[in-house]
Amino acid sequence: MKNAVQLIAYADRLSGGGLAELDALLRGPLRGLFGGVHVLPFFDPIDGADAGFDPVDHTQVDARLGGWDDVAALAGTADVMADLIVNHVSRDSPQFRDYAARGDASACANMFLTRERVFPAGGSDAELAAIYRPRPGLPFTAVTLATGERRELWTTFTPQQVDIDVNDARAAEYLDSILRRFATHGVRAVRLDAVGFAIKKAGTSCFMLPETFAFIDRLAARSHALGMEVLVEVHAHHEQQIAIARRVDYVYDFALPPLVLHAFAFGTAGPLQTWLGVRPANAVTVLDTHDGIGIVDIGADGGRPGLVTPEEQDALVERIHEASGGASRLATGAAASNLDLYQVNCTYYDALGRDDRKYLLARAIQLFVPGIPQIYYVGLLAGGNDLDLLARTGVGRDINRHYYGQDELLAALERPVVRSLCELIRLRNSHPAFRGAFDFASPDAAALVLRWENGEARAELAVDFARGDCRLHIASRGGRHELDLLALGNRPVAAVG
Numbered sequence: 388m389k390n391a392v393q394l395i396a397y398a399d400r401l402s403g404g405g406l407a408e409l410d411a412l413l414r415g416p417l418r419g420l421f422g423g424v425h426v427l428p429f430f431d432p433i434d435g436a437d438a439g440f441d442p443v444d445h446t447q448v449d450a451r452l453g454g455w456d457d458v459a460a461l462a463g464t465a466d467v468m469a470d471l472i473v474n475h476v477s478r479d480s481p482q483f484r485d486y487a488a489r490g491d492a493s494a495c496a497n498m499f500l501t502r503e504r505v506f507p508a509g510g511s512d513a514e515l516a517a518i519y520r521p522r523p524g525l526p527f528t529a530v531t532l533a534t535g536e537r538r539e540l541w542t543t544f545t546p547q548q549v550d551i552d553v554n555d556a557r558a559a560e561y562l563d564s565i566l567r568r569f570a571t572h573g574v575r576a577v578r579l580d581a582v583g584f585a586i587k588k589a590g591t592s593c594f595m596l597p598e599t600f601a602f603i604d605r606l607a608a609r610s611h612a613l614g615m616e617v618l619v620e621v622h623a624h625h626e627q628q629i630a631i632a633r634r635v636d637y638v639y640d641f642a643l644p645p646l647v648l649h650a651f652a653f654g655t656a657g658p659l660q661t662w663l664g665v666r667p668a669n670a671v672t673v674l675d676t677h678d679g680i681g682i683v684d685i686g687a688d689g690g691r692p693g694l695v696t697p698e699e700q701d702a703l704v705e706r707i708h709e710a711s712g713g714a715s716r717l718a719t720g721a722a723a724s725n726l727d728l729y730q731v732n733c734t735y736y737d738a739l740g741r742d743d744r745k746y747l748l749a750r751a752i753q754l755f756v757p758g759i760p761q762i763y764y765v766g767l768l769a770g771g772n773d774l775d776l777l778a779r780t781g782v783g784r785d786i787n788r789h790y791y792g793q794d795e796l797l798a799a800l801e802r803p804v805v806r807s808l809c810e811l812i813r814l815r816n817s818h819p820a821f822r823g824a825f826d827f828a829s830p831d832a833a834a835l836v837l838r839w840e841n842g843e844a845r846a847e848l849a850v851d852f853a854r855g856d857c858r859l860h861i862a863s864r865g866g867r868h869e870l871d872l873l874a875l876g877n878r879p880v881a882a883v884g
Contacts, residue, residue: 388466388576388616388759391422391816395676396764398429398452400790405452410461416800420812423466427677436547441477446568455572462573469574471565474581475548483549490534500552502527502539505587519594521729543584553585553602570613577610583621595627607635618671622681622729624688632667640670640758641684647749648738649695652706654853656835658694663827670758674749675766678784679730707731710740714772718783732783736769743804747872748850748857750808754815755837755848757825765789768799806876818861820846
């Protein structure tokens with residue numbers, strides 16, 4: 388992937404159209420901002436039980452968005468990342484429909500994981516309690532097949548999303564067929580969605596096992612052979628991200644979003660500084676995605692301490708709820724369906740109380756931290772929580788999945804905070820300092836200084852979390868400049884670069 392900022396977006400929710408309209412945005416109003424785009428599930432259909440993460444046919448583009456030719460055309464504009472939904476398929480998929488109709492006589496029977504496959508005796512209370520799951524209760528859904536056979540399907544996320552046995556030959560061919568389709572149409576990077584849950588084994592947590600790492604190795608090797616890089620998506624203890632990073636091209640830095648919020652909430656740079664000292668450099672940095680703001684990523688796990696104390700972790704969640712005026716509380720946990728126990732559903736702009744200065748400071752930190760920055764479409768437009776969409780669907784994560792029309796999008800791009808963010812992105816993409824060496828310092832408990840240097844080119848961001856302000860210095864052969872984050876949108880691009 389290019390060393391440039393990337394966009395994360397649903398094609399229809401940002402462009403108001405499909406893949407061709409998203410391509411036109413990147414070549415038009417968003418020209419020069421993004422070197423790549425992670426197009427969130429564009430498979431058939433995009434509006435199932437989990438916003439496209441439960442495709443009926445993972446090898447087909449939803450016709451409402453276009454076709455594979457449109458994916459290939461988009462890949463000519465920017466590096467395209469696509470999701471390989473590793474763990475499950477839809478109950479409406481042809482494979483599962485055949486199994487539901489024919490039972491064990493189906494050629495797809497062994498493709499689907501059942502409780503008895505992992506626990507022949509049903510599983511003891513201790514074994515079942517040990518299973519790690521992002522949602523409450525056991526990960527099983529009882530069904531009666533057309534043959535009269537009764538099965539307890541393994542359903543990690545929702546009853547509509549049936550887990551596959553990734554060690555089954557037919558399941559392996561299914562996943563490989565998707566990778567081949569991606570490669571044929573110009574996809575440059577593959578995001579392994581929910582891969583941490585892919586391997587189930589009795590007597591374990593069924594999450595990020597040694598066998599899971601081996602499975603990731605196999606998927607990465609196959610993706611590389613097809614000319615694609617791999618990004619692994621796992622919300623877990625921060626040491627897991629460090630371990631995963633040693634074996635793949637990229638991991639998400641999911642600790643960064645809550646740590647930046649923590650720094651502002653408590654006026655301290657300590658935990659963020661600690662993370663900067665150990666985090667993997669081959670990271671994709673985010674502040675927001677289509678999911679909620681991860682909290683588990685900075686917390687303790689059993690005997691392993693977290694990056695913040697349990698008390699501060701709980702207090703941070705409350706600070707987010709307060710900053711959002713209580714909106715995030717309506718969308719998080721048991722308050723909304725499709726819930727995740729380890730995430731707070733809220734736009735990042737609202738999590739910072741819609742404070743433009745803090746928001747731009749947070750984005751500057753993201754863009755200065757080593758890695759490939761990805762910016763979510765709602766975050767790009769400094770979007771607020773969509774309570775109307777939440778009320779219509781009852782799905783907590785929809786609070787941060789707004790549908791933008793063309794007029795609304797163009798108006799948002801003219802807001803000062805958005806204009807300043809866009810110029811900050813251009814600075815990150817164009818300034819030669821960001822192709823050099825990085826270091827950081829913490830002059831006192833509340834301050835953090837991030838520096839990039841490449842010959843005469845330098846970029847330095849000094850943040851004081853207690854006061855909520857910063858200094859942004861850049862230098863090149865053209866001289867040294869101090870920039871005001873809030874005023875970046877008013878400056879000519881040449882004066883920023």
